[in-house]
Amino acid sequence: MMSPEILLRKHKLRNTGCRKDILKLFQQEKAALAHCDIEKRLSHHYDRVTIYRTLNTFLESGLIHKVLDHSGATKYALCGHECSDIKHRHEHVHFQCKQCHTTECLERLEIPAICLPEGYQAQEVNLLIEGLCPECRKKP
Ligand SMILES: [Zn+2]
Ligand SMILES: [Zn+2]
Ligand SMILES: [Zn+2]
Incomplete structure (x- = not known):
């Protein structure tokens, strides 16, 4: 992995x-992070605005992408190495575990092409699968 x-x-x-x-x-995190998770887990203290701006900069430059799940909070996850400010493509599946409530990127699972009815133009596609993650499945 590349250093920050x-x-x-x-x-x-x-x-x-x-x-x-x-x-x-x-x-370090496999799961997608919401603003409040980031604030809680940072070892140094930064104010909300600084964190907010940093996340926006990262979004614009292709370092992270938004992850939609049912938590209600916007979450973010690291982009693959092929993302940049010009090309931001991550039409992959996201998985949310119903037990531990973490959401992860399944980068290798691409969302299949969907044919829209005539007249519609897709700009963003999100696919969330809910279920049990491997860790939670192991628990009795
Ligand atoms: Zn991206
Ligand atoms: Zn889980
Ligand atoms: Zn993702």
Whole structure:
């Protein structure tokens, strides 16, 4: 895995403490993170606005993408290495576990092409599968 410093440089972003810490957090977590999770888990304290701005910068530059699930909060997850500010493509399946409530990216599972009725134009496609994650399935 690329270090946060190298990832930031690759996306032409200046290296700041907050950016580095948030990026590191995303790399450590398998699950998608909401703003409040990020705030709670950061080892240093940053104010809400700084975190909010950092997330927006990351969204724009192809480092993270939004993940929609049933939690009501917007969650974010790390993009694959092929994403950039010009090309942001991640039409992959997201999986939410009903037991532990984590949502993860199933990057390798692409959403199948869907033919819309005439006149409609798709701009974003989201597919969420709900069920039990491997960890929770193991529990009795
Ligand atoms: Zn992306
Ligand atoms: Zn689970
Ligand atoms: Zn994803």
